[in-house]
Amino acid sequence: MHIPDGYLGPQTYAALDAAIIPIWAIAGSRIKKTLKTKQVPLMALAAAFSFVIMMFNVPVIGGSTGHAVGAVLIAILLGPWAACVSVSIALVIQALVFGDGGITAIGANVINMAVIMPFVGFYLYRLVAGDRPGYGRRIAASGIAAYVGIVAASIAAGVEFGLQPLLAHTASGQALYAPYPLSVAVPAMAVEHLLFFGWVEALVTMGIVAVLARQDSALLEMKPAAKPLRWLWAGLAGLILLTPLGVLAQGTAWGEWGAAELRASLGYLPAGLGRIGSLWTSAMPDYAPPFIADPLVGYLVAAVLGSTLVVGVTWLLGRLLARPNEDPKQPGPGPGAA
Amino acid sequence: MIPALAHLGDSTPRRRGGARSLARRTADAIGHAVAEVLENDELASSAGLMQALDPRVKLVSVLAFSVVASFVHSVPMLLALAVATMALAVASNVPIASFAGKVWTSAGFFGLLLSAPAATEWITPGQILISLGPLSITAPGLLIATRLIARVAVGAGFGLLVVWTTRWTDLLRALSAMGVPDLVVATLAMTQKQIMSLLRTVENMHLARESRMLTGGTVRQNRTWVIERMAFVALRSMKTADDIYDAMLARGFSGAMPSLVDLRATARDAAWTAASIAACALALVIDRMVFPV
Numbered sequence: 001m002h003i004p005d006g007y008l009g010p011q012t013y014a015a016l017d018a019a020i021i022p023i024w025a026i027a028g029s030r031i032k033k034t035l036k037t038k039q040v041p042l043m044a045l046a047a048a049f050s051f052v053i054m055m056f057n058v059p060v061i062g063g064s065t066g067h068a069v070g071a072v073l074i075a076i077l078l079g080p081w082a083a084c085v086s087v088s089i090a091l092v093i094q095a096l097v098f099g100d101g102g103i104t105a106i107g108a109n110v111i112n113m114a115v116i117m118p119f120v121g122f123y124l125y126r127l128v129a130g131d132r133p134g135y136g137r138r139i140a141a142s143g144i145a146a147y148v149g150i151v152a153a154s155i156a157a158g159v160e161f162g163l164q165p166l167l168a169h170t171a172s173g174q175a176l177y178a179p180y181p182l183s184v185a186v187p188a189m190a191v192e193h194l195l196f197f198g199w200v201e202a203l204v205t206m207g208i209v210a211v212l213a214r215q216d217s218a219l220l221e222m223k224p225a226a227k228p229l230r231w232l233w234a235g236l237a238g239l240i241l242l243t244p245l246g247v248l249a250q251g252t253a254w255g256e257w258g259a260a261e262l263r264a265s266l267g268y269l270p271a272g273l274g275r276i277g278s279l280w281t282s283a284m285p286d287y288a289p290p291f292i293a294d295p296l297v298g299y300l301v302a303a304v305l306g307s308t309l310v311v312g313v314t315w316l317l318g319r320l321l322a323r324p325n326e327d328p329k330q331p332g333p334g335p336g337a338a
Numbered sequence: 339m340i341p342a343l344a345h346l347g348d349s350t351p352r353r354r355g356g357a358r359s360l361a362r363r364t365a366d367a368i369g370h371a372v373a374e375v376l377e378n379d380e381l382a383s384s385a386g387l388m389q390a391l392d393p394r395v396k397l398v399s400v401l402a403f404s405v406v407a408s409f410v411h412s413v414p415m416l417l418a419l420a421v422a423t424m425a426l427a428v429a430s431n432v433p434i435a436s437f438a439g440k441v442w443t444s445a446g447f448f449g450l451l452l453s454a455p456a457a458t459e460w461i462t463p464g465q466i467l468i469s470l471g472p473l474s475i476t477a478p479g480l481l482i483a484t485r486l487i488a489r490v491a492v493g494a495g496f497g498l499l500v501v502w503t504t505r506w507t508d509l510l511r512a513l514s515a516m517g518v519p520d521l522v523v524a525t526l527a528m529t530q531k532q533i534m535s536l537l538r539t540v541e542n543m544h545l546a547r548e549s550r551m552l553t554g555g556t557v558r559q560n561r562t563w564v565i566e567r568m569a570f571v572a573l574r575s576m577k578t579a580d581d582i583y584d585a586m587l588a589r590g591f592s593g594a595m596p597s598l599v600d601l602r603a604t605a606r607d608a609a610w611t612a613a614s615i616a617a618c619a620l621a622l623v624i625d626r627m628v629f630p631v
């Protein structure tokens with residue numbers, strides 16, 4: 001997943017390189033609070049471990065082997081911010097000492113493997129494991145977290161690749177950097193991680209967590225997941241802000257064609273589809289509010305309205321389904337309670 | 339000086355069919371990585387054009403070259419930059435065969451694998467050059483693939499020049515002088531040392547297993563063994579971190595990091611900076627004016 005120089009255009013790598021500076025600053029101040037002066041050797045050893053774990057060949061099926069990244073494991077052991085710093089250091093050393101991963105692409109590699117992977121993995125681990133997990137639940141949670149973490153990172157890399165033909169091309173439409181559109185790059189990256197590397201990551205993380213749980217369970221003490229809801233809100237806001245990217249993509253998602261598109265491609269409209277398709281007319285067809293002319297702004301407003309509606313309905317359902325004797329102010333077991 | 343032992347080839351008897359065991363392959367890969375770092379350090383300490391530069395100047399200029407390469411779009415100009423990386427390697431006494439081999443096997447080979455589908459009609463329709471049904475090679479597809487491979491090779495070449503002509507301690511000095519916090523530089527320095535130490539531990543683990551095993555073992559056995567070793571490395575890392583911290587305190591560590599900055603730029607660095615700026619500007623002008631895409 002290490003992106004070399006040359007695959008990402010300046011718009012992408014400059015934005016991602018700039019994005020990691022505040023992330024590193026926040027990570028530095030967060031780990032200073034929790035790890036104090038012990039941080040230097042601990043970060044160094046965690047980074048060295050992150051590097052070395054990638055050198056182990058793990059037998060998977062038949063004669064094939066794969067290697068793990070270990071970012072979720074480090075997040076489980078030290079917390080997500082410490083994992084962010086240590087995996088970042090390992091990536092910088094890989095680029096500057098071993099020539100693995102590009103110099104201009106350091107920001108992209110850090111965002112994928114040192115930010116998205118440990119944070120997604122850590123919060124999912126906390127969500128699945130709860131506050132006081134038993135042996136089996138802890139191991140299952142670590143496996144799920146590692147699998148989803150690396151798949152999320154691979155999808156991010158796929159999006160970065162897939163944006164290149166949209167962002168930089170010649171007048172005749174030839175891609176100047178990574179040549180595959182989102183429709184090819186994202187599935188290509190996701191599928192190999194869903195089918196192979198995700199399982200390697202999950203297997204390694206589960207195995208190490210199982211050994212550590214038996215030998216030194218204090219290492220697996222649940223790290224504080226500081227206000228996970230705040231991060232979920234921040235993530236939601238980030239995704240909403242990114243929604244205008246959808247307008248850049250050409251065409252319609254496979255299988256989601258409208259009546260006009262079907263008629264254009266097939267030469268006719270199936271009668272049943274035409275009959276049922278006209279039963280309901282949505283308030284905002286194609287995520288374009290009728291009262292907004294600019295498609296980018298319209299897409300953004302549709303994302304805000306849609307998210308508000310989903311959160312509102314979920315909140316309402318939660319209120320309706322909550323047991324009448326439950327005190328909503330009493331914190332229950334869950335990731336937010338730590 | 340690298341001990342002669344580090345250069346010895348694999349003399350262990352092969353298993354039937356010529357395949358090496360997983361333990362042997364991993365130990366070899368790790369041994370190779372460690373030897374490569376030692377060789378890089380030796381190369382970076384030898385005389386040469388880029389070795390003589392102030393590491394700050396070198397780091398910034400190579401970063402500028404990499405950025406310029408990302409703005410260059412014409413294939414002839416990208417190829418010219420690839421030739422420039424090789425010329426710099428020769429001027430820095432870097433063995434050109436090793437340099438070209440490393441660049442083209444890592445970046446070029448993977449670039450070729452990744453860009454090959456883009457050369458076909460399936461991804462890039464256009465005038466067909468070689469007819470292979472749906473996988474026919476098209477003229478615009480070939481141009482896209484060539485451009486990508488050349489760009490990746492240029493990026494890898496410049497990156498490798500930094501890696502092979504700069505001692506790790508000099509790189510840390512450069513980062514420190516460029517404003518990277520001392521805490522980060524100290525962590526980087528310690529990480530590199532610990533990487534080498536852990537790599538040696540992991541290599542020895544694999545060699546010990548190889549020497550004890552009569553057969554290669556089943557996939558399940560090997561997987562269990564590998565994961566248990568990883569857990570051991572994790573435990574050892576945590577313990578070593580505590581030991582190092584205790585040793586730091588015992589030596590009077592108060593939280594302040596000593597500064598590594600003792601660099602002084604010379605006239606040679608000024609000349610290199612001027613030449614780099616001129617080369618970057620020239621590359622961009624030729625790319626835009628002579629070979630517009």
